[in-house]
Amino acid sequence: MPEKSWFFALKEKDLTDNSIEFVRVKDTPIILFRKNGNIYSLYGKCSHMGCRLSKGAFIDEHTLKCGCHGWEYDTRTGKHPGDKDATLETYQNKVEGGEILVMV
Template sequence: MPEESWFFAIKDDDLKEGSMEFTRVKGTPILLIRKNNAVYSLSGKCKHMGCRLSKGTFSEEYVLKCPCHGWEYDIRTGKYLGDKDEELSVFENKVEDGEIFVLL
């Protein structure tokens, strides 16, 4: 299994409070969300049918809603809030020198 490494995702200034940005890091689709001054990094594709989650919405309750079929996930854990045992991959991140990095 390859060793994990930190990779550049986006500039910190590009992720405003209350917003989300989709990016690809080493070919991996990643959704970055800034909420209450924290940065969350999770898979950018819904587990249901692979819809791009950056087209969805997220609420005050930290719930990300897929735009295609309404699947809802907790952005802090990636856990699906429905009756299935599904979850999005969640990636550790850090902000350093004005840039956001994710651990892959």
């Protein structure tokens, strides 16, 4: 397995609170979002039918609902309630020099 490394994902100024941004980092679809000042990074496509999760909506503080078919995910862990096989990968991120970097 290739070694993971930090890669540019998005300018920090382009990620506002409660927005969801879809990016590709090393050909990996990822969503970035900010909640209460914290930045989160998740695999960017729903495990159900591959819809972009950036078209989804937050239904509470830590739950993202897919805009296509309503599948829900815990934004902290990527877990889908009731289906452990539908868990989305989460990614470490950090901000350096006004840029959001993601570990891929």
